[in-house]
Amino acid sequence: MAALTLASSGRTVVVLEERRHFSTRELAARPPLERFADAYRDGGTTLAWGLPPVLLPLGRAVGGTTLVNSGTCFRTPPHVLDRWQRTHGVEPADPVSLHLSVLPAACAAGTRIVTRARATRIVTEHQAGARHAVAVEAMRPDGTSFTLSTGLVVAAAGALHPLPCYGPPGWRSIHACCRRRPV
Incomplete structure (x- = not known):
């Protein structure tokens, strides 16, 4: 969001990414071990310590963890969002995916992404x-x-x-x- 906001205001913006860009289709088509080695930090083996410890997939390609987090984040069911809105006045936010929406928009505004x-x-x-x-x-x-x-x-x-x-x-x-x- 910062890259999009700054580039849209006319600033020169450069985003550094540890790995390269992967399309959703390309990432899904790759064998899991290749996907983990290329797109996930520590090959997808980062642990959140607790009882029990939990694997925490972190991304290291263009889009960061939003590229790989579909296995750890699930969309809130509509009936829960409706209840939150009725009970607490919480308005649902628009879903944002850095690699699918924000970074392409930032690039259209002039952001340059330096990969690897x-x-x-x-x-x-x-x-x-x-x-x-x-x-x-x-x-x-x-x-x-x-x-x-x-x-x-x-x-x-x-x-x-x-x-x-x-x-x-x-x-x-x-x-x-x-x-x-x-x-």
Whole structure:
């Protein structure tokens, strides 16, 4: 959503994705082990610890986990949505799928997607009395790396595998690395 919103407002937007783009048809046609190796983080073996532990499929291709989460997220039945609306005034949201609707719309607005590029570090600088994000370093599967200089960093890496943030000692939050300014 951030890429679509920013690109629609005229900003230059680049989305980094660890793996490539898969169409829904292509992903469904691939043998499961190939699909898990290419589109799922840790080959689809990430665990949510508990009693019992549960496999938590996380995506690492264009669209992120929305590409692979149909097995962990189910559409709320209409009768439940109706009850929530009657009882609590909750209006159902439009279903959103990043890889099918949001990212194509963001690309139509000018977003560029760089695939096979895992973000490894947010580079910060001291400016006007505070640290600010100025670049993102990324690595390709072949070990080569590159740097994208930027005026704004939006980390959408999820809560389980956040993008590493390197700043002064004691920094723990990705949010501390980000600030808003024109690109």
